[in-house]
Amino acid sequence: xxxxxxxxxxxxxxxxxxxxxxxxxxxxxxxxxxxxxxxxxxxxxxxxxxxxxxxxxxxxxxxxxxxxxxxxxxxxxxxxxxxxxxxxxxxxxxxxxxxxxxxxxxxxxxxxxxxxxxxxxxxxxxxxxxxxxxxxxxxxxxxxxxxxxxxxxxxxxxxxxxxxxxxxxxxxxxxxxxxxxxxxxxxxxxxxxxxxxxxxxxxxxxxxxxxxxxxxxxxxxxxxxxxxxxxxxxxxxxxxxxxxxxxxxxxxxxxxxxxxxxxxxxxxxxxxxxxxxxxxxxxxxxxxxxxxxxxxxxxxxxxxxxxxxxxxxxxxxxxxxxxxxxxxxxxxxxxxxxxxxxxxxxxxxxxxxxxxxxxxxxxxxxxxxxxxxxxxxxxxxxxxxxxxxxxxxxxxxxxxxxxxxxxxxxxxxxxxxxxxxxxxxxxxxxxxxxxxxxxxxxxxxxxxxxxxxxxxxxxxxxxxxxxxxxxxxxxxxxx
Amino acid sequence: xxxxxxxxxxxxxxxxxxxxxxxxxxxxxxxxxxxxxxxxxxxxxxxxxxxxxxxxxxxxxxxxxxxxxxxxxxxxxxxxxxxxxxxxxxxxxxxxxxxxxxxxxxxxxxxxxxxxxxxxxxxxxxxxxxxxxxxxxxxxxxxxxxxxxx
Numbered sequence: 001x002x003x004x005x006x007x008x009x010x011x012x013x014x015x016x017x018x019x020x021x022x023x024x025x026x027x028x029x030x031x032x033x034x035x036x037x038x039x040x041x042x043x044x045x046x047x048x049x050x051x052x053x054x055x056x057x058x059x060x061x062x063x064x065x066x067x068x069x070x071x072x073x074x075x076x077x078x079x080x081x082x083x084x085x086x087x088x089x090x091x092x093x094x095x096x097x098x099x100x101x102x103x104x105x106x107x108x109x110x111x112x113x114x115x116x117x118x119x120x121x122x123x124x125x126x127x128x129x130x131x132x133x134x135x136x137x138x139x140x141x142x143x144x145x146x147x148x149x150x151x152x153x154x155x156x157x158x159x160x161x162x163x164x165x166x167x168x169x170x171x172x173x174x175x176x177x178x179x180x181x182x183x184x185x186x187x188x189x190x191x192x193x194x195x196x197x198x199x200x201x202x203x204x205x206x207x208x209x210x211x212x213x214x215x216x217x218x219x220x221x222x223x224x225x226x227x228x229x230x231x232x233x234x235x236x237x238x239x240x241x242x243x244x245x246x247x248x249x250x251x252x253x254x255x256x257x258x259x260x261x262x263x264x265x266x267x268x269x270x271x272x273x274x275x276x277x278x279x280x281x282x283x284x285x286x287x288x289x290x291x292x293x294x295x296x297x298x299x300x301x302x303x304x305x306x307x308x309x310x311x312x313x314x315x316x317x318x319x320x321x322x323x324x325x326x327x328x329x330x331x332x333x334x335x336x337x338x339x340x341x342x343x344x345x346x347x348x349x350x351x352x353x354x355x356x357x358x359x360x361x362x363x364x365x366x367x368x369x370x371x372x373x374x375x376x377x378x379x380x381x382x383x384x385x386x387x388x389x390x391x392x393x394x395x396x397x398x399x400x401x402x403x404x405x406x407x408x409x410x411x412x413x414x415x416x417x418x419x420x421x422x423x424x425x426x427x428x429x430x431x432x433x434x435x436x437x438x439x440x441x442x443x444x445x446x447x448x449x450x451x452x453x454x455x456x457x458x459x460x461x462x463x464x465x466x467x468x469x470x471x472x473x474x475x476x477x478x479x
Numbered sequence: 480x481x482x483x484x485x486x487x488x489x490x491x492x493x494x495x496x497x498x499x500x501x502x503x504x505x506x507x508x509x510x511x512x513x514x515x516x517x518x519x520x521x522x523x524x525x526x527x528x529x530x531x532x533x534x535x536x537x538x539x540x541x542x543x544x545x546x547x548x549x550x551x552x553x554x555x556x557x558x559x560x561x562x563x564x565x566x567x568x569x570x571x572x573x574x575x576x577x578x579x580x581x582x583x584x585x586x587x588x589x590x591x592x593x594x595x596x597x598x599x600x601x602x603x604x605x606x607x608x609x610x611x612x613x614x615x616x617x618x619x620x621x622x623x624x625x626x627x628x629x
Contacts, residue, residue, distance in 0.1 A: 032559075035559070035593070036559070038591070039588075039589070039591060039592040039593035039594065040588040040589065040590060040591060040592060040593075040594065043587075043588040043594065043596075044586070044587065044588055044596055044597075047549075047596050048548065048549050048557070048559050048560075048593070049545045049546075049547075049548025049549045049557065049559075050545075050548070052548050052549075052557055052559070053545065053548055112543065112544060112545040112548075113543045113544050113598070116542075116543040117543075121542075121543060125539055125542060125543075127542055127543060127545075128541065128542025128543055128544070128545050128546070128547060129542060129547060130547050130548075130555060130556055130557070133545060133548070164486075164490075186542075188524055188534065188535045188538055189519055189521055189524060190519070190538065190552075190553075190614075190615055190618065191515055191518070191519035191618060192515070192519070194553065194555065195508075195511070230486055233486055234484070234485070234486040234489050235489075237486065237489035237490045237492070237493045238489040238492065238493070240493055241489065241492045241493035241496050241497070244493070244496065244497040244500065244501075245496040245497070245500050248497070248500045248501055248503075248504045249500055249503060249504055249507070251504065252507075254555075255511070256621065256623070257553060257554055257620045257621055257623035257624075258553045258554075258555070258618075258620065259515070259518050259519045259520075259553070259618040259619060259620055260511055260514075260515070260518070261510075261511055261514045261515075261518070262621050264507075264511075265621070267507065331623060331625060332625060334554040334623065334624075335551040335553075335554030335555060335556070335558065335562060336558065337558060339558070340558055409628050409629075410624065410625045410626060410628070411625075415625075415626045415627075415628045416628065417561075417628050418560070418561035418562070418628060418629060419561070419593075422593075
C-alpha cells in the first residue's frame with residue numbers, strides 16, 4: 001500500500017460509481033443528440049425531456065460523487081489523521097448510489113407526472129425545475145448524505161492538521177450544502193421561483209464549486225510538482241477570492257430577462273465580464289507550478305489532467321461564458337444553442353476534468369502503486385485528447401448552430417419560427433452528434449486504461465524506486 | 480515581490496472580498512424584491528380569485544409534466560422546443576389555441592420529426608396551463624424575447 005491512511009480507501013467506490021454514472025450521462029447525451037436530428041427516435045418510450053433529465057442529473061450526481069471521493073481521499077492526507085468515521089462514508093455511499101439509481105429508474109420507467117404523484121410532490125412541490133427535477137424525497141436524501149459527509153469531513157479536519165487546501169475544500173462543500181437548500185423553495189410567483197433557483201444553480205457552479213475545484217487542483221499540484229505549499233496556497237486564496245468577488249454579483253447575468261429590475265443588466269454584465277479572470281489565473285498558476293516543479297512525478301497522466309482542467313475551464317467557463325454574458329449580446333443569445341455550447345465546455349473543462357484529475361492521481365495509489373505503467377498512462381492520455389478534442393468540436397458545432405439560430409430567429413429582418421430554424425441548422429446538429437460519438441470513443445478508451453496492467457515492468461522498476469526516494473526527500477524538505 | 484505579497488494578504492482579500500460582495504448581493508436582492516411588485520404580475524396570482532388558483536394549478540402541472548425538459552420559459556430550460564414565455568401572444572392572445580395544440584398531439588408522435596407527447600390532460604388542466612402561460616406572458620421581462628418568434 002502506498003497511501004498513508006487506510007481510511008482513504010473509502011474514496012474508491014465513490015470514484016468507481018462516478019465513472020459508471022459518467023458512462024450513463026454520455027449514453028443519454030447521445031440519445032438526445034440524435035433526437036435533435038431524428039425527432040421520433042425512441043418516441044414515445046423515452047421522450048427527449050426524460051433522456052435529458054438522465055443526461056444532466058447523472059452529470060450532477062457523478063460530479064458530486066467525485067467531489068466526495070476526492071474529499072475522502074485528500075482530507076485524511078492533508079489532516080494527517082484517519083477519517084473520523086470510515087464506516088459512515090461507506091454507508092452514505094450506498095445510500096447515495098441507491099437513491100440515484102432509484103431516481104433514474106423512476107425517470108425511465110414511469111411518466112414524470114406519475115413519479116411526481118407517487119413520491120408525494122403535492123406535499124412539498126419541488127420537482128419539474130431544470131436540474132432540480134429529482135423527487136422531493138430524493139432531494140431530502142441528498143441533504144442527509146451531504147450532512148453526514150460534512151460531519152465526517154469536518155470532524156476529520158478538526159482533529160488533525162488544518163491546511164488551506166482542506167479549509168477551502170470544506171468551505172466549498174459547506175456552501176454546496178447550504179445553497180442546495182434553496183431547491184426546496186418553489187413559490188407560485190414565477191419570478192421569485194426563478195430568482196431563488198439561481199441561488200442553487202449559479203452559486204453552485206460559478207461560486208462554491210469553484211472553491212472545491214481550486215482545492216482539489218491545489219492538492220494535485222502540490223503532490224505532482226512538489227512545489228512549496230506556501231506558494232500554492234497563496235495562489236489558491238487569490239484565485240478563489242477573484243472567483244467570489246466576480247461570481248457572486250455575477251449571478252446578475254441571469255437576472256436580465258426574468259422579470260427582475262433592469263439595473264441587473266449593468267451589475268450582471270460588469271461582474272460576469274470579470275469572471276474569466278480567476279480562470280485565467282488558474283491557467284497561469286497551473287503552468288507556473290508545473291514549470292517550477294521540484295520533482296518529476298511518475299504519474300504524467302494526472303499532471304496532464306490538472307493542466308487540462310485549467311486550460312479548458314478558462315476556455316469553456318471563461319471565454320465561452322464571456323461570449324454571451326454582456327446584456328446587449330445576451331438579449332439575442334439567451335436560451336439558444338450558444339448557451340448549450342457554453343454549458344458543455346464549461347462543465348467538461350471545470351468539473352469533469354478536475355474529477356478525472358484527482359481520480360487519475362488517487363486511483364493508482366489506492367491500487368497500491370505510485371503511478372500506472374507507461375502503457376496504461378499512454379492509453380489514458382489518448383482518452384484525454386479524444387474526449388477533450390471532441391468536446392471542443394461539440395462546442396464549436398453548437399456555437400455555429402447557435403449563431404445561425406440567433407440570426408434567423410431573432411436578429412434578421414424576417415424572423416423565422418423556432419421549428420423552421422431548427423430544420424435549417426440540422427447539419428450542425430449532425431456534426432455535433434458525430435463529435436459526441438468521438439467523445440464516447442474517448443470514454444471507452446479511458447475505461448480501458450484502467451484494465452491495462454498498471455504495475456511497472458521490470459525495466460521501469462529501478463527508475464520508479466529512485467523517484468520514490470526523491471519524493472521522500474522533497475517532501476521532507478518542503479515540510 | 481514574492482516576499483512583499485504574502486499568503487496572509489491573499490487570504491484577507493479572499494475573506495474581505497467575499498464578505499463585501501456577498502453583502503452587496505444581499506442588498507441588491509432586497510432592493511429587487513421591493514421592485515418586483517411592479518414587474519412580476521403578482522396581481523394575477525391572488526389565491527382568493529379563481530384565476531389565481533388556476534394559475535397555481537397550471538404552474539404545478541407545468542412542473543409535474545417536466546415541460547422545462549424540452550421548452551424554455553423566459554429563456555431558461557431546454558432548447559429542444561419553442562420558447563413559451565410569449566406563446567400566449569404568439570398564438571394570438573388565445574388560450575383556446577394553446578389548449579387545442581396540447582390536446583391535439585398525436586400519441587405516437589410524427590414520423591421522423593420532433594413532436595410533443597400526448598399528456599392526456601383534462602379540459603380543466605388544459606385551462607390551468609393556458610392560464611399560467613398567459614400570466615407568464617404578462618411579466619415585465621425588459622422586452623425579451625426580441626420578437627414574437629421567441
